[in-house]
Amino acid sequence: MEIVEMSLGQLRKLLDNKEISALEMTxxxxxxxAQLDPEINAFITITExxxxxxxxxxxxxxxxxxxxTPLTGIPIAIKDNIxxxxxxxxxxxxxxxxFIPSYDATVVTKLKQAGAVLIGKTNLDEFAMGSSTESSYxxxxxxxxxxxxxxxxxxxxxxxxxxxxxxxLALGSDTGGSIRQPAAFCGIFGLKPTYGRVSxxxxxxxxxxxxxxxxxxxTAKDLAVLYHNISGYDPLDSTTVPLLPEKVNDLPQGLKxxxxxxxxxxxxxxxxPGIKEKLLLVADLLEKAGxxxxxxxxxxxxxxxxxxxxxxxxxxxxxxxxxxxxxxxxRSEEQTDMISMFRQTREEGFGREVxxxxxxxxxxxxxxYYEDYYLKAEKGRARMKKDFARAFLECEFMLTPTxxxxxxxxxxxxxxxxSKYLSEVCTVAANLTGIPALTFPCGCINGLPVxxxxxxxxxxxxxxxxVASFIEGELGVVKGGIR
Amino acid sequence: xxxxxIIGLEVHVELKTDSKLCCxxxxxxxAEPNTLxxxxxxxxxxxxxxxxxxxxxxxxxxxxxxxxxxxxECKFDRKQYFYPDLPKGYQITQFYAPICRTGWLKxxxxxxxxxxRITRIHLEEEAGRSYHSGAGIIDSDYSLxxxxxxxxxxxEIVTAPxxxxxxxxKEFMEELKIILEYTGVSDCKMEEGSLRCDANISVRRxxxxxxxxxxxxxxxxxxxxxxxxxxxxxxxxxxxxxQNTPLxxxxxxxxxxxxxxxVFMRFKxxxxxxxxFPDPDLLPVIINDDWIKxxxxxxxxxxxxxxxxxxxxxxxxxxxxxxxxxxxxxxEFFEAVLxxxxxxxxxxxxxxxxxxxxxxxxxKIEFHQIKLKPEALGQMxxxxxxxxxxxxxxxxxxxxxxxxxxxxEIIIKEQGLEQISDVQLIQExxxxxxxxxxxSIQDYLSGKKKAKSFxxxxxxxxxxxxxxxxxxNVLLEKELEKIKE
Ligand SMILES: [Zn+2]
Numbered sequence: 016m017e018i019v020e021m022s023l024g025q026l027r028k029l030l031d032n033k034e035i036s037a038l039e040m041t042x043x044x045x046x047x048x049a050q051l052d053p054e055i056n057a058f059i060t061i062t063e064x065x066x067x068x069x070x071x072x073x074x075x076x077x078x079x080x081x082x083x084t085p086l087t088g089i090p091i092a093i094k095d096n097i098x099x100x101x102x103x104x105x106x107x108x109x110x111x112x113x114f115i116p117s118y119d120a121t122v123v124t125k126l127k128q129a130g131a132v133l134i135g136k137t138n139l140d141e142f143a144m145g146s147s148t149e150s151s152y153x154x155x156x157x158x159x160x161x162x163x164x165x166x167x168x169x170x171x172x173x174x175x176x177x178x179x180x181x182x183x184l185a186l187g188s189d190t191g192g193s194i195r196q197p198a199a200f201c202g203i204f205g206l207k208p209t210y211g212r213v214s215x216x217x218x219x220x221x222x223x224x225x226x227x228x229x230x231x232x233x234t235a236k237d238l239a240v241l242y243h244n245i246s247g248y249d250p251l252d253s254t255t256v257p258l259l260p261e262k263v264n265d266l267p268q269g270l271k272x273x274x275x276x277x278x279x280x281x282x283x284x285x286x287x288p289g290i291k292e293k294l295l296l297v298a299d300l301l302e303k304a305g306x307x308x309x310x311x312x313x314x315x316x317x318x319x320x321x322x323x324x325x326x327x328x329x330x331x332x333x334x335x336x337x338x339x340x341x342x343x344x345x346r347s348e349e350q351t352d353m354i355s356m357f358r359q360t361r362e363e364g365f366g367r368e369v370x371x372x373x374x375x376x377x378x379x380x381x382x383x384y385y386e387d388y389y390l391k392a393e394k395g396r397a398r399m400k401k402d403f404a405r406a407f408l409e410c411e412f413m414l415t416p417t418x419x420x421x422x423x424x425x426x427x428x429x430x431x432x433x434s435k436y437l438s439e440v441c442t443v444a445a446n447l448t449g450i451p452a453l454t455f456p457c458g459c460i461n462g463l464p465v466x467x468x469x470x471x472x473x474x475x476x477x478x479x480x481x482v483a484s485f486i487e488g489e490l491g492v493v494k495g496g497i498r
Numbered sequence: 499x500x501x502x503x504i505i506g507l508e509v510h511v512e513l514k515t516d517s518k519l520c521c522x523x524x525x526x527x528x529a530e531p532n533t534l535x536x537x538x539x540x541x542x543x544x545x546x547x548x549x550x551x552x553x554x555x556x557x558x559x560x561x562x563x564x565x566x567x568x569x570x571e572c573k574f575d576r577k578q579y580f581y582p583d584l585p586k587g588y589q590i591t592q593f594y595a596p597i598c599r600t601g602w603l604k605x606x607x608x609x610x611x612x613x614x615r616i617t618r619i620h621l622e623e624e625a626g627r628s629y630h631s632g633a634g635i636i637d638s639d640y641s642l643x644x645x646x647x648x649x650x651x652x653x654e655i656v657t658a659p660x661x662x663x664x665x666x667x668k669e670f671m672e673e674l675k676i677i678l679e680y681t682g683v684s685d686c687k688m689e690e691g692s693l694r695c696d697a698n699i700s701v702r703r704x705x706x707x708x709x710x711x712x713x714x715x716x717x718x719x720x721x722x723x724x725x726x727x728x729x730x731x732x733x734x735x736x737x738x739x740x741q742n743t744p745l746x747x748x749x750x751x752x753x754x755x756x757x758x759x760x761v762f763m764r765f766k767x768x769x770x771x772x773x774x775f776p777d778p779d780l781l782p783v784i785i786n787d788d789w790i791k792x793x794x795x796x797x798x799x800x801x802x803x804x805x806x807x808x809x810x811x812x813x814x815x816x817x818x819x820x821x822x823x824x825x826x827x828x829x830e831f832f833e834a835v836l837x838x839x840x841x842x843x844x845x846x847x848x849x850x851x852x853x854x855x856x857x858x859x860x861x862k863i864e865f866h867q868i869k870l871k872p873e874a875l876g877q878m879x880x881x882x883x884x885x886x887x888x889x890x891x892x893x894x895x896x897x898x899x900x901x902x903x904x905x906x907e908i909i910i911k912e913q914g915l916e917q918i919s920d921v922q923l924i925q926e927x928x929x930x931x932x933x934x935x936x937x938s939i940q941d942y943l944s945g946k947k948k949a950k951s952f953x954x955x956x957x958x959x960x961x962x963x964x965x966x967x968x969x970x971n972v973l974l975e976k977e978l979e980k981i982k983e
Contacts, residue, residue, distance in 0.1 A: 098544045111543065118537050120544060219543040224778035252546050253780055330778055333576055336587025337541045341643070353635050357580050380578075380773035389775060 019047045019180030023089060023237040026183060030077060030088045037077065037088030041070035041132050044090045048135070048181045054162060057176040059095045059153045060103050061135040066090065069132040076130055085240050087130030092176045092185040095136035096143050097228065098217040099123055106219050107139045107151035110338045110345045110364035120217020121252065122186060122228050122245045129244050134182055137172030141366045142335065143188055143221045145169050146196055146439055147428070150368050155425060158201060160463055164422040167197030173231050174201040184241050185231045190221045191323050192417075192442025194229045195454040199417035199466025202456045204238040204483065205231045207442075209473045210449035211256040213242075214249030220334040222327035223254075225446040235455065235484035242476060256474075270485055271305030273478075276410035280316040281441060286419045289460035294416060297457050297467050300489050301414070301482070311406040311413065315399040316444060322399065323443035325379055325392035332376030338364060396447050403448045407472045412482060416441050417454040417466035445470055453479040455486060500704035501739070503732045504712075505667045505697055506659035509674060510652050511684045512624070512692035513556045519623045519651035520547030520590060527690060531644035539649040541585030546779050549574075553651035554783060556683045557597045557621045558793050560653055563681045563800060564616050566601030568790050572621075572783040577772045582635070583626035583643055590649075591622035593774040597653075597785075604802060605673050607666055614670055615658035624650040653683070659698065659709065664728035668721050671695060676801045680826045688720055699728055700745075701735040710735070711745035715760055717752040727753035731760045804829055812836070812843035822847055827865040831872050838876030841883050849875060853893065857900050869903030878906035890963055891915050919966040921973070924957070927965070928973045931956045942978060950974065 018026060018040060029035045035043075045063055052058055073088035093099060096106045098116035100123075105111045119127070126133065140150045148156040148171025156171045158164040159179035166175040170187030174197035177185050187194040189207035198205025206229045213228045220226055230241035248257040277298070282291070298308060340346035340360030347359035365373070379388040406413070418441060445452035450473050454466040471478045515525060521538035537545035554572060561568050573595045576588040598619035605614060626645040632638035655674070661667045675686045675693060686693040700712035715731055718724045731751065738744050748766040753759075799807075801823045808819035822832050828850065835846045858865060878899065882892045887910060898909045910916055918924060931953060932939060941949040957970045 098542075104543070106543070114543070116537075116542065116544070118542070118545075215544075216546050217544040220779075222778075251548060253548050254546075254778075329775060333578055333588055333773075333775070336578060336580065337543070337585060339580060339582070339587060341582045342540065342585065343542070353582065377773065380775050385773075385775070 017180075018043050021183065022234045023085065023183055023232070023240055026089055027085060030073075031083070033077070037070040037073035037132065038067065040088060041066050041090055041134065044134060044182060047179075048176075051159075051179050051181060054157065055159055055175050055179055055181075056154050056156050057137055057166075057172040057179065057181060058092070058135040059105055059107065059138050059151075059172070062099075062102055062133060065102065066132050066134045069127070069130075073130045073132060082130065084129040084244070086126065086184075086244055088132060089184065090132045090134040090182050091126060091241075092135050092137045092173055092182040093123065093126075093133055094139055094143075094170050094173050094185070094187050096139060096188055096219040096221075097123060097186060098219065099133065099136065102133075102136065104136065104219065105153065106143070107141045107153060108365065108369070109152045110360075111219075111343075112152060112345065114344050116217075118217065120228075121214035121249045123217060125245050125247075126186075131244075135176075137170070137176055137185060139172055139193075140169035141369050142219070142331075143169040143190060143193055143226075144331070144368050144372055146192065147423075147425075148172060148175075148197070149425065150366055152366065157425070158422050160202060161422070163424055164463070165200070165425055167200035167418075167422060169193040169197075170205075170231065171197045171200075174198050174203060174205070177201070177203050177231050177233060183233065184237060186228055186241075186245070187231050188218055188221075188226055188228050189442075189446065190225045190227075190327060191446050192439045194231060195417050195442050195452060195466070195468060196439065198231055199454045199456070199468075200422040200464065202459075202464030202466075203231060203233050204235055204453065204455050205229065206238055206242055206453045206476065206479070207445055207451065208242060208246060208476060209256075209451045210446075211254050212246045212451075212474070212476070214245075214247075214252040214255050216249055216251040220330075222330040223334060224330060225323075225327060227446075235480055235487050238453070238483070239476075239480040242480075269305075270301065270482060272307070273305075273412065273482075274307045274309045274410040275301055275482075276309050276311035276406055276413040278311050278313045278316065278406065278413060278415060280313050281413075281415040286416055287421060287460070290416050290419065290421070290465050293458045293460075293465045294414065294467055297486055298414060300486055304485060309410045311409055313399075313402045313406055313444070315395060315402045318395050319399065319444045319447060320440050322392045322395040323439070323447055324375075325388050326396065326447070328372045328376035329379045329389050329392075330376070332373045332380065335365075335369070335373055340364070399444060400448045403444070403450060412469050412471045412475075412478050415468045415470065417468040418442075421460055421463040421465065441468060449473055451476045451479055453483055455483040457486065457490060501701050501732075501736050502704050502706075503663055503699065503701050503728075504659045504709055505661035505664070505699050505728060507655075507657045507661065507667060507670065508696045508698070509655040509657075509671070510694045510696075511560070511655065511678055511686065513553050513651040513653060514682060514684050515550055515552045515556065515651055517550055517552075518649040519550050519553050519621070520649045523649070525650050527646075529646055531642070531646060534646040535648065539585070540645055541587075541648075547590060547649075547777075549780060549783065550651060553621060554597070554785070555793060556651075557619065557653055558785065558790060559681050559797065560655070560678065560683045561598030561601065561619055562790070562794055562797055563677050563683070564598070564601040564603055564619070564655070566598035566616055566619060568785060569595055569597050569599065570785055571595060572597050572785055574621075574777045574780045575774045576777045577622075577774055579772060581625070581628075582641065583628045583645070583648070585626065585645060585648055589623060589625060590777055590780070592620035593772075594776065596620035603670070603673065603677070605666075605670060607669065609662075612660070614660045617656045617658050619653050619655050622652050622654060624648065624652055659700075664725045664732060667697060667728055668725040671721055671724055673801075676824050680798055680801055694719075695724060697724065697728055699731050699735070701732055701739060703739070710739070711748055713745060713748070713760070714750045714766060715753055716750060716763070717754075719755070723753055723755060726758065727760055730758065734760065798826065801826075801829075808832075808843075812847075814843060814847055818844070818847040818851060821851055825865060831865070834872035835876045835879075838873050839879050841879055845879055846875070849879070849896065853896055854900070857897070868900065870900050871903065874899050874903075874905055881906055881910070885917060885919065885966065886910070887915055887917050888963065888967060891917065915964065917966050918961055918964045919969060921969060924961075924965055924969050925973055927957055927960050928970065928977055931960060932974075932977055939978070939981060943982065950978070 147165040148168035173185035178201035194205040232238040345364040350356035575593040578588040601616035626648040630638040700710040751760040804823040
């Protein structure tokens with residue numbers, strides 16, 4: 016087997032047994048990237064020099080048998096909206112095309128401390144606003160399973176890179192489904208952690224109350240390991256929860272007696288019948304393992320997409336106000352005074368979708384609309400949390416589709432805004448309620464991967480890893496694409 | 499026609515914290531531009547605010563000192579506008595739920611004692627500072643930006659429109675300053691901008707119930723400017739009223755110190771232009787009873803009640819009581835002296851207000867920097883009362899104590915400053931002085947009373963000022979009587 020197909024555990028063994036050095040491994044992945052990425056375009060920046068340096072350091076650790084963690088010497092890709100000191104962090108935008116942060120995001124610091132090898136920064140929809148990775152200033156990313164198709168988004172670069180074996184692991188960010196939907200479209204695992212479990216310090220915000228950084232990987236166990244290495248309380252992020260870091264052990268296998276909720280509302284939508292079939296298959300497997308299916312009801316799910324867009328756009332309009340051309344990033348040449356500097360910089364620096372969201376969000380926060388839109392959305396959000404709390408009295412986790420469709424052809428839906436916005440209907444609820452949600456591959460339809468989503472109560476990531484790991488064992492690895 | 503002036507104040511107070519409201523950067527002033535900054539206060543992408551607990555403590559302290567209700571949930575909002583010195587494109591402030599509400603400050607005005615209501619106190623962060631190459635940002639070739647002040651913590655204290663004259667506004671500000679300094683909330687240095695105020699002012703015909711349209715006056719950089727600016731503005735508005743052209747819409751005006759007038763800046767912004775909404779990066783801070791109790795217990799006796807107590811308990815004149823209580827270190831010094839000294843408290847306040855303040859001003863130091871110990875002053879006053887030294891010598895001893903910090907008994911001993919009360923010795927000197935100045939005796943006998951003072955002076959000179967002046971007087975009188983006969 017080639018290293019590009021290996022799981023984290025297999026790579027670890029190679030390194031620990033000195034069958035391959037971290038430097039050789041990193042070079043191997045860099046070679047694979049050089050071969051595939053011209054076509055896929057998963058990366059905006061490849062940090063070859065930094066990666067080789069980090070790999071040598073990892074080798075030194077391994078030689079001394081000091082400070083070896085599960086990630087020491089392992090190449091990882093980082094979504095390009097997560098700040099990396101001295102390495103361009105563009106958010107896929109002209110606005111930040113040349114922005115070099117002076118500091119590392121907390122998650123990046125943690126990975127560096129663990130000895131991971133950061134190999135590059137991955138493509139995304141501009142400022143993580145989108146679900147197709149078509150709106151990046153640095154060009155679109157293609158789905159390794161079918162190069163004519165989108166990889167999903169906004170973490171499409173990370174998903175494609177992991178799926179194509181360019182890296183074993185990647186970080187994404189998830190505001191309404193931006194980890195899970197591309198993970199599903201690319202046939203890999205992705206986790207949106209509980210809000211407050213992973214520090215947002217250094218994640219360039221889209222919608223602060225919904226954003227979470229999360230892991231993307233090719234196995235459930237790899238996903239869990241990466242999650243455990245990035246999670247935990249951060250004094251630099253007031254919204255993180257002060258909890259002790261969880262211990263990583265081999266995930267327990269038994270699922271007997273666990274109740275899994277099937278929200279009727281999630282299955283009422285226009286779901287691709289093929290996807291529905293795969294979900295029923297998963298449900299069967301769970302039942303056979305001793306899980307108990309329970310029908311649950313989440314009436315407020317109907318409004319999830321509307322609530323999500325109101326809140327996300329409102330927060331985005333504020334979070335993106337700082338790009339004014341004054342201190343860093345793009346500044347228009349077409350400026351004669353302060354006002355024209357602001358106006359032209361933002362006019363030229365942002366793409367269409369970002370501008371659309373800023374304008375709508377600005378509108379939602381004016382007093383004319385504040386109460387009817389923003390406050391109402393917050394009320395809806397509170398009601399959703401109640402609905403979920405009630406449903407979780409009856410089950411330990413829920414099983415839903417991650418997406419209602421398989422990945423579409425590139426540029427096929429560019430102008431169909433409504434269907435684009437509604438495509439996130441399955442995923443946004445977890446962001447709005449702050450609960451963890453995991454997507455795992457559960458088969459293929461016409462050679463395209465399908466994902467299923469698990470959701471649990473806040474802080475119950477372990478349950479999700481257990482279930483996903485079990486199904487992975489039952490279904491075997493879902494393979495495809497152009498490794 | 500009589501007019502009434504209605505004034506409400508919005509007072510911005512920089513809090514006395516070591517670090518900023520949302521990051522760990524120092525609040526030191528002055529410092530090289532942009533050296534006290536970090537990703538958070540520069541508003542770099544991805545940086546997040548973390549609240550400074552000390553700032554919340556001081557917000558609560560100010561609220562308690564001004565008799566406010568303290569919110570149990572301290573929440574923060576974003577106030578959004580574009581300006582180059584505002585690095586995030588919004589300011590972190592409290593719009594929907596300020597940390598303190600509905601308090602009051604009692605103040606003795608010439609028209610009587612009144613409560614000025616405090617509507618709210620909220621916490622917020624400072625913006626950076628712009629330096630324009632021209633007059634303003636629009637007509638400058640370039641502007642320089644310093645983010646050292648970005649995110650320095652402030653409170654804004656908003657009063658009800660309860661002040662009735664520019665003078666009251668000024669006096670309120672003076673009182674507020676004393677309270678905030680006392681409680682350690684702020685240094686209140688108006689020159690450095692750590693205390694600023696804007697005033698909302700309107701006028702109406704006496705007896706009218708409805709308030710007139712108001713103007714907000716900004717840029718008043720001293721207490722005197724507050725009074726002058728508001729006097730100008732009140733007069734202007736009254737004239738408009740008399741011409742039947744009152745203010746039609748609310749406007750913002752700036753005080754021009756050079757031309758002594760208020761100048762139109764703009765019509766007042768409506769709230770929606772700021773698009774306030776809760777800051778999702780900051781979770782509500784829960785303020786429980788214990789937290790409030792802890793701060794209340796540490797609250798010092800406030801100047802108002804000290805002033806009353808000095809008048810009642812120590813029988814100080816009103817002015818002395820007001821002056822001494824106006825500064826916390828001075829009041830503490832005063833009270834410390836009285837722990838050792840059981841004589842007349844007025845003696846103590848005389849020395850503090852007189853010689854001590856003079857020397858402090860002369861040396862350009864702050865009260866808390868003085869070497870003089872309160873016990874030393876108490877001891878000196880005891881010695882003075884016992885007649886061991888004269889009050890003239892006492893001044894010398896006092897200066898010596900001020901500069902060296904030494905104890906009075908040591909200074910007196912080392913410099914031989916003890917008062918001479920030995921009748922025999924003084925008698926001899928009196929006789930000698932009289933023998934040396936026969937002309938003065940002639941003058942005295944011919945009715946020039948002044949000549950006697952001259953002779954007393956000569957005796958004091960001979961004794962280097964140490965002779966007991968009472969004894970000198972008696973003895974000299976006796977000798978002169980003898981000659982008369
Ligand atoms: Zn800072």
